[in-house]
Amino acid sequence: MIEEQKQTKDFKWFNNQLNVYLKSQDLKQTKQRKVVIEHLLEIDSHVDAEMLHSSIKTKHPNIGLATIYRTLNLLKSAKLVKEQSFADGRAVFEIDYPDTHHDHLVCLSCKKIVEFENETIEETQIEVAKQNGFRLTSHRLDLYGYCEDCDN
Amino acid sequence: MIEEQKQTKDFKWFNNQLNVYLKSQDLKQTKQRKVVIEHLLEIDSHVDAEMLHSSIKTKHPNIGLATIYRTLNLLKSAKLVKEQSFADGRAVFEIDYPDTHHDHLVCLSCKKIVEFENETIEETQIEVAKQNGFRLTSHRLDLYGYCEDCDN
DNA sequence: GTATATGCAAACTCTTTGCACCGCT
DNA sequence: AGCGGTGCAAAGAGTTTGCATATAC
Secondary structure, eight states, rough: HHHHHHHHHEEEEEHHHHHHHHTTTTTTOOHHHHHHHHHHEEEEEEEEEHHHHHEEEEEOOOHHHHHHHHHHHHHTTTTTTEEEETTTSSEEEEOOOOOOEEEEEEEEETTEEEEEHHHHHHHHHHHHHTTHHHHEEEEEEEEEEEOOOTTT | OOOHHHHHHHHHHHHHHHHHHHHHHHHOOOOHHHHHHEEEEEEEBOOHHHHHHHHHHOTTTTTOHHHHHHHHHHHHHSSEEEEOOOTOOOOOEEEOOTTTTEEEEETTTOEEEEEEHHHHHHHHHHHHHHTTTEEEEEEEEEEEEEOOOTTT
């Protein structure tokens, strides 16, 4: 129940953010876009377009993959989701809650992903960029290793 | 001249490493593979397959793109090159000199890539991992922003 | 001589786009 | 009513693969 409340709350917030963006760009809210948001929030971790589409197809078999891609790109423009591309070429998306930047610790054995934040690393990154004449806008840090459970 | 000596030296080392690997796997050394290595060393930075192919086509118009891909994958198996995919989905390759870890600063405008090393970040990463019960084995850090030339 | 490598083109995967129709506002 | 959105299928980009031929060992 608590989960459900949280999801409803997030959905309202997310949907509201999107509406603001849509209005500012003279775009429209649609059933399909709401469905994509619902499923993004339900999954609430890293998904690729295909996975999201399968998840949606069960209840909404008529929503096409192209709409998923178009909606994800729209949400990207609205800065509501982030895109990351991994070594195998697939693009992976995750919700971009504002003011909640985090990096990833990935267990190579059980694939568990732990999110973390570290102020020292963030600050040092800005400094490194500055030293090289760059103005930093974003970064990506993934740490790979073995978690307690898997490291014997 | 110094550059040329360096390249020759690197080529011999690289070629030798590859020969060891090829023998261990009952594979063969070929003209094409040597050409790919030469050009990889000459470029000596991040290349995608297409760029490498253009660079090679001038002198060796008969070497196909498929061979470039096959050779890059071979070198990856031999742990002589690393593959990274950046935000746009293209796979980018670089020579993997042993014991030379570095991270990347990427200009979002001109796509220039600057390599850097930072001891503070490396140490903090190990600590963060430890705090989360992880034993760290590797990591990937990409900083995105705009370089001096592009940031106006 | 035999197994691997190559070149070419076709196939494949992921993502985007063109077009006719649908549905917000 | 009008303009943006959708679904479908086709087109694109990047990469891999099948096959006949060439070549290293």
